Amino acid sequence: MGPPELSPLFRPLEVRSLTLANRIVMSPMTRSYSTAGVPGLDVADYYRRRAEGGTGLIVTEGVAIDHPSAVDDPNVPLLRGQSALAGWRQVTEAVHDAGGKIIPQLWHVGPLWGAMGKVDPAVKQMRPSGVWGTLGTTSYSDEYVAWAQRATEPMTDQDIADVIAAFARAAANAMEVGFDGVALHGGHGYLLDSFLWAGTNKRDDAWGGDLERRTRFPAEVVKAIRAEVGDEVPIIYRFSQHKQQDYTAQIAKTPEELGFLLGALVDAGVDILDASIRRFDLPAFEGSQLSLAGWAKKVTGAITMAVGSVGIGKSLRDSRIDGMAPPLDNIAALERRMTDGEFDLIAIGRLHLADPGLARTLREGLPLPVFDRARHEGALH
Ligand SMILES: Cc1cc2nc3c(=O)[nH]c(=O)nc-3n(C[C@H](O)[C@H](O)[C@H](O)COP(=O)(O)O)c2cc1C
Numbered sequence: 001m002g003p004p005e006l007s008p009l010f011r012p013l014e015v016r017s018l019t020l021a022n023r024i025v026m027s028p029m030t031r032s033y034s035t036a037g038v039p040g041l042d043v044a045d046y047y048r049r050r051a052e053g054g055t056g057l058i059v060t061e062g063v064a065i066d067h068p069s070a071v072d073d074p075n076v077p078l079l080r081g082q083s084a085l086a087g088w089r090q091v092t093e094a095v096h097d098a099g100g101k102i103i104p105q106l107w108h109v110g111p112l113w114g115a116m117g118k119v120d121p122a123v124k125q126m127r128p129s130g131v132w133g134t135l136g137t138t139s140y141s142d143e144y145v146a147w148a149q150r151a152t153e154p155m156t157d158q159d160i161a162d163v164i165a166a167f168a169r170a171a172a173n174a175m176e177v178g179f180d181g182v183a184l185h186g187g188h189g190y191l192l193d194s195f196l197w198a199g200t201n202k203r204d205d206a207w208g209g210d211l212e213r214r215t216r217f218p219a220e221v222v223k224a225i226r227a228e229v230g231d232e233v234p235i236i237y238r239f240s241q242h243k244q245q246d247y248t249a250q251i252a253k254t255p256e257e258l259g260f261l262l263g264a265l266v267d268a269g270v271d272i273l274d275a276s277i278r279r280f281d282l283p284a285f286e287g288s289q290l291s292l293a294g295w296a297k298k299v300t301g302a303i304t305m306a307v308g309s310v311g312i313g314k315s316l317r318d319s320r321i322d323g324m325a326p327p328l329d330n331i332a333a334l335e336r337r338m339t340d341g342e343f344d345l346i347a348i349g350r351l352h353l354a355d356p357g358l359a360r361t362l363r364e365g366l367p368l369p370v371f372d373r374a375r376h377e378g379a380l381h
Helices: 041-052 082-097 142-148 157-176 191-196 216-229 255-268 292-300 316-322 331-339 350-354 358-363
Strands: 013-015 018-020 024-026 057-064 102-107 182-185 235-240 272-276 303-307 345-348
Touching (some): 041 082, 102 157, 157 182, 182 216, 191 235, 216 235, 216 255, 272 292
Parallel strands (some): 057 102, 182 235
Antiparallel strands (some): 013 018
């Protein structure tokens, strides 16, 4: 990479009243190390190390909102209750003391409840239409898929109101414990995404039936959060074409459709669109080399963030199939796209696990770290 002062990775960015020192973002990564949902000092240390390493913004692992079927894994952290909130206060203080910024990723798994842990069958699962989605290319087990494909009760208007309120409460708690903004997991087939995707949203009412009505639930969640957090802090929204039920699924078949749905989210109060994809440089639509983050910026004018396989020659899913993740120096290609203004921020996942000092490594042009799943996904370090 070029000298730090010339690299687009190391330019500051202002969004609302938050100033990021650089464009390097730690991508949200579930760790399941918060026993009974309470993040401990080890979690605070884990994030502090990335802040000390110079990462401009940390987006936390997915954090359960205050709703009975939000997350099925008991070791995923909560954003409610005195103990968990006290734990998060330690995390935000540790990161701020190290000069970093940190935003929690609010999560409701929706149709994918039961994929990570055992669930109580008495608790109602949140699905827009009671369906799990159309099965395509997936890495889920046959056993889980067979269970998940049973029909459940669609969400009622009351369920919808309850979940919106639960997102707003989580956002209020995020502010209370000192986070610098709010991020939403709106991709990968989870609850917010399941309203956008026609494979899971088969409603014909105010919450589904066409793209405009499919967009309404995520937009209402964003509005409720904006009303809670005020005008000072940023809201980040992660979206994706792919679903964990089907990696080839799409919520937008054309740039026009993408512009329509993302535009509604930006109008509702989103500041940063986080385009989740397996490789940051993959063309999003036929006939153009522009990436998904590039299109998101082009069709909305909003700040956008790319992600996927920075410094690694294999996408997350492919590397999970055979355990291999060879390094790949694609940093110059990344910088070119950022210099061209294609997107504004880059989220980096696995290399942040491999190297807590990743931002410093990149700034000093040191050799890229090598990601080893067995070592780096297995423990907090
Ligand atoms: C261990 C692990 C856990 C992840 N958990 C989440 C998550 O909780 N929320 C989310 O939006 N993405 C999650 N992801 C996806 C990452 O945020 C990122 O998009 C993906 O790893 C691609 O970036 P990379 O190639 O730099 O790793 C996870 C990825 C990994 C490796």
